[in-house]
Amino acid sequence: MMIAxxxxxxQITQPDVVEYIRQLIASNPAMHRTxxxxxxxxxxxxxxxxxxxxxxxxxKVLRTLEExxxxxxxxxRARSGPARPRRLGRRVPSPEGVPGTVGxxxxxxxxxxxxxxxxxxxxxxxxxxxPWGAGPLVGRQVRYLIRSEHGWLGGMGxxxxxxxxxxxxxxxxxxxxxxxxxxxxxxxxxxxLIRPSVVCRNLxxxxxxxxxxxxxxxxxxxxxxxxxxxxxxxxxxxHFGTSYQAANWIRVGRTKGRGRQDRKRLRExxxxxxxxxxLVRDFRDRMGLSVHSGLGPLPLEAGLESEGWAEQEFGGAxxxxxxxxxxxxxxxxxxxxxxxxxxxxxxQGDWAMTKGYYRxxxx
Numbered sequence: 001m002m003i004a005x006x007x008x009x010x011q012i013t014q015p016d017v018v019e020y021i022r023q024l025i026a027s028n029p030a031m032h033r034t035x036x037x038x039x040x041x042x043x044x045x046x047x048x049x050x051x052x053x054x055x056x057x058x059x060k061v062l063r064t065l066e067e068x069x070x071x072x073x074x075x076x077r078a079r080s081g082p083a084r085p086r087r088l089g090r091r092v093p094s095p096e097g098v099p100g101t102v103g104x105x106x107x108x109x110x111x112x113x114x115x116x117x118x119x120x121x122x123x124x125x126x127x128x129x130x131p132w133g134a135g136p137l138v139g140r141q142v143r144y145l146i147r148s149e150h151g152w153l154g155g156m157g158x159x160x161x162x163x164x165x166x167x168x169x170x171x172x173x174x175x176x177x178x179x180x181x182x183x184x185x186x187x188x189x190x191x192x193l194i195r196p197s198v199v200c201r202n203l204x205x206x207x208x209x210x211x212x213x214x215x216x217x218x219x220x221x222x223x224x225x226x227x228x229x230x231x232x233x234x235x236x237x238x239h240f241g242t243s244y245q246a247a248n249w250i251r252v253g254r255t256k257g258r259g260r261q262d263r264k265r266l267r268e269x270x271x272x273x274x275x276x277x278x279l280v281r282d283f284r285d286r287m288g289l290s291v292h293s294g295l296g297p298l299p300l301e302a303g304l305e306s307e308g309w310a311e312q313e314f315g316g317a318x319x320x321x322x323x324x325x326x327x328x329x330x331x332x333x334x335x336x337x338x339x340x341x342x343x344x345x346x347x348q349g350d351w352a353m354t355k356g357y358y359r360x361x362x363x
Contacts (some may be wrong), residue, residue, distance in 0.1 A: 008057045047222025087133045088124035094197050095151030102206045106149040113143035130193045157191035167253020173294025182287045189232035204243035228283040239290035249275040327360045
């Protein structure tokens with residue numbers, strides 16, 4: 001049986017267990033941190049679905065206990081320096097002859113990164129061509145390279161989910177205890193790269209569909225269980241999120257501009273839209289939640305007036321003429337208020353507006 005990392009925290013922080021750890025350290029002064037974690041895994045049966053001891057989870061809880069003053073751990077072993085991604089040593093060749101539409105791409109496939117060479121290619125691509133670099137990613141990870149007969153088109157990287165995100169947690173509907181127990185069933189699409197030189201219509205949304213079908217099985221093969229939900233965060237200063245919407249991801253809100261390491265609440269990260277993709281329809285039931293828990297998809301205008309939302313999302317669209325950009329913003333704002341109606345109904349009899357909308361679509 002797999003012990004979730006949040007359950008490890010609950011058990012290790014019990015007063016009697018903390019006292020046991022203190023005595024263990026006092027009676028074994030030469031024992032280093034990993035040995036203490038391994039002892040706890042054996043003592044309390046902390047292991048994942050494959051039967052592998054959950055050393056990293058124990059180490060994290062031990063460091064937290066030390067930060068709070070409950071115990072003093074042996075000094076960490078010296079490190080030679082910060083870890084750096086293993087690079088290829090040369091630029092990955094640019095793909096050649098990529099067609100303009102995804103249906104014409106030859107040999108398109110997602111390759112699970114497993115070998116040293118594949119890891120170096122992935123690191124090289126993301127270090128050189130992704131705005132956030134190659135990482136590091138955290139927790140349980142699955143990486144992909146996007147291969148085609150035209151060359152490497154990009155890659156993806158999945159990692160552990162964010163510990164706490166207000167709008168995501170409200171949408172799921174879980175409480176703190178359930179989140180701690182079930183968070184391992186949520187994984188994060190932390191990196192997604194289509195190389196800047198690749199211009200191919202609908203490629204991003206097509207790949208998002210491909211990976212949602214393939215990733216759960218690959219994740220299970222590596223870690224012994226399947227995730228139920230995937231999250232990702234879209235930097236709206238760079239992207240509209242259109243590909244995620246086209247691939248049926250659900251926008252559930254926004255972050256507050258804090259990253260994983262923002263313990264001082266400096267909010268130095270950009271605010272991002274939060275998207276979720278349920279891999280199973282009954283994920284709430286599997287988490288032990290009521291079917292009425294949580295929220296449905298947030299309306300497009302949540303947190304903003306529809307005109308303001310449309311301006312933020314589409315006001316900078318490079319259409320070559322500011323009048324066209326204004327037409328796009330106005331049309332989207334109207335449709336966001338009545339998403340189930342044709343534009344003729346949205347315009348409410350304004351024939352000039354309707355004619356301008358369809359002229360815009362034709363162009």
